[in-house]
Amino acid sequence: xxxxxxxxxxxxxxxxxxxxxxxxxxxxxxxxxxxxxxxxxxxxxxxxxxxxxxxxxxxxxxxxxxxxxxxxxxxxxxxxxxxxxxxxxxxxxxxxxxxxxxxxxxxxxxxxxxxxxx
Amino acid sequence: xxxxxxxxxxxxxxxxxxxxxxxxxxxxxxxxxxxxxxxxxxxxxxxxxxxxxxxxxxxxxxxxxxxxxxxxxxxxxxxxxxxxxxxxxxxxxxxxxxxxxxxxxxxxxxxxxx
Numbered sequence: 001x002x003x004x005x006x007x008x009x010x011x012x013x014x015x016x017x018x019x020x021x022x023x024x025x026x027x028x029x030x031x032x033x034x035x036x037x038x039x040x041x042x043x044x045x046x047x048x049x050x051x052x053x054x055x056x057x058x059x060x061x062x063x064x065x066x067x068x069x070x071x072x073x074x075x076x077x078x079x080x081x082x083x084x085x086x087x088x089x090x091x092x093x094x095x096x097x098x099x100x101x102x103x104x105x106x107x108x109x110x111x112x113x114x115x116x117x118x
Numbered sequence: 119x120x121x122x123x124x125x126x127x128x129x130x131x132x133x134x135x136x137x138x139x140x141x142x143x144x145x146x147x148x149x150x151x152x153x154x155x156x157x158x159x160x161x162x163x164x165x166x167x168x169x170x171x172x173x174x175x176x177x178x179x180x181x182x183x184x185x186x187x188x189x190x191x192x193x194x195x196x197x198x199x200x201x202x203x204x205x206x207x208x209x210x211x212x213x214x215x216x217x218x219x220x221x222x223x224x225x226x227x228x229x230x231x232x
Binding site (some may be wrong): 041042044045049093098106110111112 | 154164167190208219224
């Protein structure tokens with residue numbers, strides 16, 4: 001149980017295009033999902049906290065107009081990188097916090113999405 | 119505010135040797151502490167977590183960690199390293215409040231030689 005999926009697992013796009021990454025909790029409901037960014041051989045940096053049915057809370061320095069987050073249901077959050085540029089190339093990882101049950105408040109991580117912007 | 123410091127960005131051990139990965143935390147509230155492992159191009163897998171119950175926490179794959187409040191530490195250990203333990207390890211802290219995000223350390227790369 002407690003599986004989180006991300007789609008796509010990797011994507012290559014041209015500069016100026018937009019890319020949508022999906023994060024799904026497959027067997028549990030997640031009121032809160034988190035989006036992280038990881039540069040090569042570095043740690044995960046929290047980008048934003050996504051709560052179902054409300055606006056995401058972005059960390060300082062993260063452009064909310066560039067990284068659009070939507071959490072329309074208890075099992076799906078999406079991150080859209082708008083007008084992507086090469087500096088947006090990174091590994092994006094989501095996590096979902098279980099809303100109830102024995103693993104309440106534990107976060108489960110998706111496998112990540114490798115974005116390369118040419 | 120919360121933060122995590124992982125001492126040593128790279129640790130090398132021989133197969134069968136003790137593994138010790140160090141983590142110190144700073145937190146203004148009672149912390150929840152976690153150790154995650156990440157293999158190349160994959161997401162994070164939870165090894166173990168401390169949530170204010172027993173101070174010695176046992177996790178998967180033979181790993182364990184001890185919460186020491188007086189030292190603000192949560193070091194990860196394994197008595198005998200295996201080649202498959204080679205990976206990136208992250209220590210993380212969060213508050214106990216619901217919905218609190220994880221704050222990660224910079225990670226420690228564990229190399230295991232035969």
